[in-house]
Amino acid sequence: MSLLPVEEALARVLAKARPREETERLALHDCLGRVLAEDLAARLTHPAFDNSAMDGYAVRHEDIAEIGAELAVIGQSAAGRGFRGEVKRGEAVRIFTGAPLPTGADTVIVQEDIEILEGARVRTLFAPAKGRHIRLSGQDFEAGELALFGGSVLDAGRLTLAASMNHDCLPVFGRPRIAILATGDELLPPGSSPGPDQIIASNTFGVAAIARENGAEILDLGIVADDRAAIAAAVAEAQSADIDVLVTLGGASVGDHDLVQSTLLGCGMTLDFWRIAMRPGKPLMVGELAGITVLGLPGNPVSSLVCALLFLEPLTRKLAHLPPRSRLTTARLAADLPANDRRQDYIRARLTVGPDGSLLAEPFSRQDSSMTKIFAQSDGLIVRPPQAPAAATGDLCPVLKLREPV
Numbered sequence: 001m002s003l004l005p006v007e008e009a010l011a012r013v014l015a016k017a018r019p020r021e022e023t024e025r026l027a028l029h030d031c032l033g034r035v036l037a038e039d040l041a042a043r044l045t046h047p048a049f050d051n052s053a054m055d056g057y058a059v060r061h062e063d064i065a066e067i068g069a070e071l072a073v074i075g076q077s078a079a080g081r082g083f084r085g086e087v088k089r090g091e092a093v094r095i096f097t098g099a100p101l102p103t104g105a106d107t108v109i110v111q112e113d114i115e116i117l118e119g120a121r122v123r124t125l126f127a128p129a130k131g132r133h134i135r136l137s138g139q140d141f142e143a144g145e146l147a148l149f150g151g152s153v154l155d156a157g158r159l160t161l162a163a164s165m166n167h168d169c170l171p172v173f174g175r176p177r178i179a180i181l182a183t184g185d186e187l188l189p190p191g192s193s194p195g196p197d198q199i200i201a202s203n204t205f206g207v208a209a210i211a212r213e214n215g216a217e218i219l220d221l222g223i224v225a226d227d228r229a230a231i232a233a234a235v236a237e238a239q240s241a242d243i244d245v246l247v248t249l250g251g252a253s254v255g256d257h258d259l260v261q262s263t264l265l266g267c268g269m270t271l272d273f274w275r276i277a278m279r280p281g282k283p284l285m286v287g288e289l290a291g292i293t294v295l296g297l298p299g300n301p302v303s304s305l306v307c308a309l310l311f312l313e314p315l316t317r318k319l320a321h322l323p324p325r326s327r328l329t330t331a332r333l334a335a336d337l338p339a340n341d342r343r344q345d346y347i348r349a350r351l352t353v354g355p356d357g358s359l360l361a362e363p364f365s366r367q368d369s370s371m372t373k374i375f376a377q378s379d380g381l382i383v384r385p386p387q388a389p390a391a392a393t394g395d396l397c398p399v400l401k402l403r404e405p406v
């Protein structure tokens with residue numbers, strides 16, 4: 001049986017993926033992590049007027065070139081309430097951070113460098129350079145300037161800039177829509193009381209989390225039995241829901257009750273490939289059904305999560321216009337590992353930071369793909385390429401980070 005290498009399988013999944021083109025306008029608070037769909041022009045100039053960067057006194061530089069100059073304070077300029085008059089020879093205006101620079105003034109002296117005298121007069125204790133502590137109009141951006149660009153992921157800095165450009169809503173790309181269907185006669189939702197031979201369906205939640213973390217909206221189609229008609233009905237429901245990706249869980253292998261692939265083929269799916277040279281996750285299936293990418297993930301929880309990290313995450317990010325996310329790093333092995341066979345291995349491991357700051361990866365001794373607790377305790381996956389020779393404690397190894405080590 002030939003198995004497709006992981007990298008080739010991923011390249012094939014991504015080659016066909018078309019990023020979602022529809023856009024929507026969202027209020028700024030709802031834009032975090034979304035991708036800007038168009039270049040954005042500033043709706044005003046920022047700063048809109050010359051203003052003070054400090055609390056102090058607005059002065060004419062020629063009056064304060066020498067330390068010890070005495071000035072008459074003729075008024076004040078506060079943020080939101082500027083001084084309307086003009087600063088003339090020998091005069092100063094009390095000014096606060098953000099307040100408009102009065103006409104005539106060209107420099108601000110901070111109040112720490114001023115001695116207050118009797119009768120609304122001040123004396124300078126320092127001679128700042130001309131223009132000191134003044135934020136010039138337009139020094140941030142000019143009205144009409146394109147300062148944010150389509151394709152940018154909206155983060156704290158970009159959202160602040162968008163707001164200061166006077167945009168209350170932003171055009172963003174729509175989220176990819178991903179339907180998840182769990183299959184299996186034995187499955188019940190969390191919170192149920194399992195009868196004999198029944199188990200709780202857990203995969204949906206981790207797979208959905210991976211998709212959502214990467215910008216997708218989830219349609220949970222629930223659980224269907226190992227029954228062609230039931231699977232076909234759920235697939236039809238998914239197709240009518242304007243989805244980009246259908247993820248099926250379970251029923252992907254070769255058992256008599258593994259009906260997902262054959263049912264989907266009956267629904268009109270074109271099979272791209274099935275079976276990957278990876279462990280866990282070998283029975284992964286990829287196909288296309290009327291423009292929808294179908295990812296058939298194996299039922300073992302760890303297998304489905306590893307497949308979701310390796311395939312669904314990059315696919316979702318591409319559909320969402322998000323840049324690829326690299327989880328790859330390097331760590332030192334904290335245990336010996338045997339030589340590998342033909343499947344690329346993803347070994348659950350605890351990650352710690354050693355005393356010298358280097359990353360250590362300690363593989364769990366049990367790697368069964370049904371063990372959800374060990375996966376939850378894993379901070380990373382040690383990647384063992386096909387036919388990798390035995391590795392010794394202390395050797396460097398590639399690791400996919402699942403979370404930051406503590």
Ligand SMILES: Nc1nc2c(c(=O)[nH]1)N[C@H]1C(S)=C(S)[C@@H](COP(=O)(O)OP(=O)(O)OC[C@H]3O[C@@H](n4cnc5c(N)ncnc54)[C@H](O)[C@@H]3O)O[C@H]1N2
Nearest residue numbers: 182184201202203249250251252253258282298299300303
């Ligand atoms: N003769 C062979 N048997 C198996 C092979 C093989 O190559 N030859 N491959 C094995 C591998 S590898 C995997 S992985 C599994 C994948 O099996 P399926 O995708 O068909 O999944 P199921 O049989 O439906 O379930 C496997 C396992 O996972 C449990 N499960 C299923 N769905 C869920 C869910 N939503 N939440 C939690 N647990 C779930 C299910 O009860 C089974 O225990 O096949 C091997 N067999």
Ligand code: MOO
Nearest residue numbers: 280281282303369
């Ligand atoms: O490859 Mo299966 O995914 O062993 O667990």
